[in-house]
Amino acid sequence: MEIPYIVEPRKDTGLNNSKIAIWLFLASEVMLFGGLFSGYVFLRVYADYPWPERTLPVLPGLINTFVLIGSSVTVVFAWVSLKLRQWRKFQIYMTITIVCAALFMVLKGIEYKAKFAHQAIRLDDYTVIEGHAHPQGAHADHTDHGDHGDHDGHAAHGAHGPKKNLNISAESVQINLRRVDDIYYEVLGAQYDDGGFVLADEVKLSGGAVLAKGAKISKALIEQAKDDFLDAVANNSELDIAANREAWVDVRAALPGKRYWEKDVKELLVKQISLRKAERKDQYRLPVPSLTFVPASGQAQISVDPYWGKLSNPKQGEKANLKLKDQTVIFGIAADSSIGLDVDGIDFRHTVMKAEEKGIDPTVAINNSWLLQHENMKAIWEKHKLITAKLEERIKDKGHKPTENDIYRINWQEIAGLQEKTIEELETMSHAEILALYPGDIEGFAGPNHSKIEFPSITVPREQVRFESVFSPRWNTYYATYFTITGLHGLHVIAGALVLAYYLFFGRKMYNENPEWLANRVEIGGLFWHFVDLVWIFLFPILYLM
Amino acid sequence: MADSPEAIKRHIKLYLLIGATLFACTLLTVAVAKFEFLDFGSRGFGTADMVIGLLIALFKATLVALIFMHLNHEKKMIYWFFGMGIVFGFFLIALTGLAFSDPIYFEGFFGR
């Protein structure tokens, strides 16, 4: 017997197998995106930080919506052409569909890329600043930063060198031999070599080998010690287990019928275990759990990506240790780990929120904030206050009031557009005139354009940083949701495009055999495609416009 | 049969029309969000914007589902499948929302 109803519908249900399957699959997809949307809704409604509303550049999203709707129309026409047995037309429409899919993903990629290059810092007083970070050390004097004008060079330079590493002048490095990880070789090996780290003391390994004092740090050395440590521990554990087992046999024989928690059992057990261990005394090995290295010159610079470790005290010049995730601890003096930023966004909403929770006047909190102690930032804030006042004046007759966003958040357009103007000039202008100064949507297609516009710089010392991240899922739950949903949606786009491309390139055989078969398959693929479009129809307003 | 070549030929215009409507609706949503004169009730993003945005999206989604996905003349069973997805998806969001909105502790319970 062969499997029936592959193309022809079954009489009583009126459906063929694939049609049932795709709709079932779509039903489960509804649940999948339903779960994601529920995540979005509850994270947003119950967020305990100001939700970044209307924060994405709309234009790429809008174009993507058009692209996807367009592809939805063409996929319908591809199916129509097949139904009308017009192969050539089918090819054309299907090609357009797939090109649309590719375009969609390219635009998505541009958006993602802009986000990943965009740094945000939540300061200790909850002020949020956004911008592009420059490499550490390259920003020592940020006042003449604007002079060198070589933007491309700057951008190229920006691509290299760590931007927000944790730096420490190391006095010693303690390596935990159980946990030591490849991180040493990948991230720190070269730095250890540069610093000329050597073994601090002579180490007698349990196997008998001796590591001489002053031995140079190396992969082989650490691995030798690690192997020895693991052997010793395994050896000792076997001995311990045997000693314990024998002790229990003794206890059972001496105190029959007694349970483990009874006092005399416990006492006898302790005695017997130590006795049995003592019997094996000479078989035990003394494991060396860690190695300590010191730099040849007494101090050496170590620089680590914040993902790999945590600095106990980030204040420059104070005693600190840097604990890496593999339990390596670097002791020394905290070096300059500040982050230099070309600021293209300032957000005081979180500061205000926290101030209100504590019953502090928001204006005072903002004026006292660390950021406004800097002249260039203060100037931006003063201009912003002026603009807020003008805005309030203008929309008063409509009965509207400026929103929290208007009052406490400064966008990149504002910073870019008003850089050249003094506050006196601005006072004479109307609100509409000021708005006209702002760069348009095209100029900032995927966000602030740092290669065209010069933004004011600031250096944030590490102890002021409460949390920092690029605009990745890490930055906050909004971006986490944005990347997860659009990422999953993107995977759907790719999968759908692959299926449709398969029918375009390999469908001819099916078409020759039975055109209805191919039409049917394209309908099924199309249904999936429409569903992907349908999800985007919701995603666009929810993520870009709300 | 709704999917016969003649019927499909008749539908071509409809498909184009729906496509155009979708484009127009998209522009409308963006306009509501972007232009100040379309601020309803208050400036910036508010409940009205949300409701309008979601209603337009729902309208667009319905068009896609009914016309492009042929739900306007589909077999009963398909409605059951898709309906189940919608209903249980609704339960997921609604009941989770109910649980979130009805905590047993009072505000400031955790010292906030």
Add this chain to the structure above:
Amino acid sequence: MSDNHDDHHDHHNPGFLQKYIFSTDHKTIGLQYGLTAMCFLLFGFYLMMVMRWSIAYPNEPLPQWMSWLFTEDWKAQWLNEGKLPGTTYNMLGAMHGTIMVFLGIVPLGFGAFGNYVTPLQIGAPDMAFPKLNMWSYWLYLTGGIMMCASFFMESGAAKSGWTNYPPLSFFNDAQYPHQFWTGQTQWLLGLVMLISSSLLGSVNFITTIINLRAKGMTWMRMPFLVWAMLVTAFLLLLSFPPLEVAGIMQLVDRLFGSSFFQPSGLYHQQIGLSDASGGGSPLLFQHLFWFLGHPEVYVLLLPAIACVAEIIPVNTRRPIWGYKSMVYGVLVLGFLSFIVWAHHMYMTGMGPAVSTFFQTTTTLISIPSVILLTCLLISLWGGSIRFTSPMLWACAFLPMFGIGGLTGLPLAFNLVDLHLHDTYYVIGHFHYVVAPGILFGIFAGIHHWYPKVTGRFMSRTLNHLHFWPSLILMNTLFFPMLIQGMAGFHRRWYNGGDAYLSTDPDSVNVFGKTVAEYLDLNIMMSWSAWLLCAAQIPFIINLFGSIKWGKKVESDNPWNACSLEWATPTPPGHGNFIEEPIAYRGSYEFARPEVEEDFYPQWKKPVGKSDTGSSQAD
């Protein structure tokens, strides 16, 4: 009888790989599912035996026969002088739960029986999408192996329970530079694979049942097993995606540092303030998890109860009682199971309104469950019962599952649950459902369809050696849990209560004294568990030995059953049926007056004019 059919049917001669490993035949895939799942079950059982040692003898090193599986390095890292420390216990506990639920019972019930029996019972040549079916199995295997392989990673396997609640799971294994290669991450990846596998499987099942039914196989003539599989497939289809979402979100949390489930200001004793943005909601995970979690219970249960529902009519020689109410019962059950999930979360600080809602739905869902059980029980009434091997298991299923179900009722109530939550009472309750309940149903199924698969019966003697010890030991294992639970024993005590013990007679520590009173039960339970393992040996011998030494069947329908799977050759070849089967009547037409025998198979042409070919629902 059967051999020549086979030859006739296999025109193309697939190679060994295609026939047995990468097979697209639903029967081979069913067997693959079954054997793999049983291996996982054994492994999960083994983990549990190690855990039970730590509970009964917390201060004693693991005995040789238990620890031989570990390498010396593993013992050095994860055992403390041969004893089980809390971390290792948590690891074994998390993996025991995961393996039993996701890798053991679901694939065994739904994957194995669903795949093997369903297409046969509806008279289909195969599943609707054989290739998808194969993918489904391989995804399942990959996911399972990924999860279990993490035992050998530096970080060890997942340690935060099968529920994987954040923020606990977020901090577990967080201190490893290569986040991808940690147990917790691998667990999530494995889970996503398993879910994808289930989705493919369930789409396939539903399509098959809807579209590939044989001629005459109307809805109300379908065997109950098919209905149960249909509902199970819908549960998987619609309840798994939210968990997939939760799994993906947790993966993003782990790999990209987001804070979906991390609240602000999260602090860990060793790690310090977590380096995450915060603002997330751990409760959201629980909702997404239990949205699957509760339907999952019925995913486990329905295939087993369906096996029993197939076996009881055959062995009582009378139609199943209340077929129609069972069908509607299972549909209602499926629907309700979507809206009861928060009864797992009474302790999360839900307000009265939402608690009331979930208490109501939870008590409501016991109605269809009771209908199913009652119908099966009444089916025994007045039957001429043959105590064959499968019937033995099926009969034991009824009271055992009854205990499991009834002990669940108190937990439905918020007030009682506050006391019993996370105690051994809960463990006892759901193990009664799953172990002596569902597993017994599955054993019944194995014995029932074994003759169809291999052409031989399983040994009755070995079955008795398997059945009676299992029945007794299951009860001595799980009943004390209910008692301990009510006394307040917490389910995650790795040393069985040793830490809370108070033996001083003058002590005012009432709880410590209560613990002392019930502590000795631990030993009885642990020994039951280990003996229970020994009791499975006859089964394993029986399962593999009977292929060679079992009594041969004399016809294609050795049990004189009525449903369509018995109309196939033994074993069924590729394509299942030799000629297209037609269902003339319902699938439980025993003791009909029209025919001389006491059964009237579905596929048999009607004999007289009086035969209306009615469905069993009438």
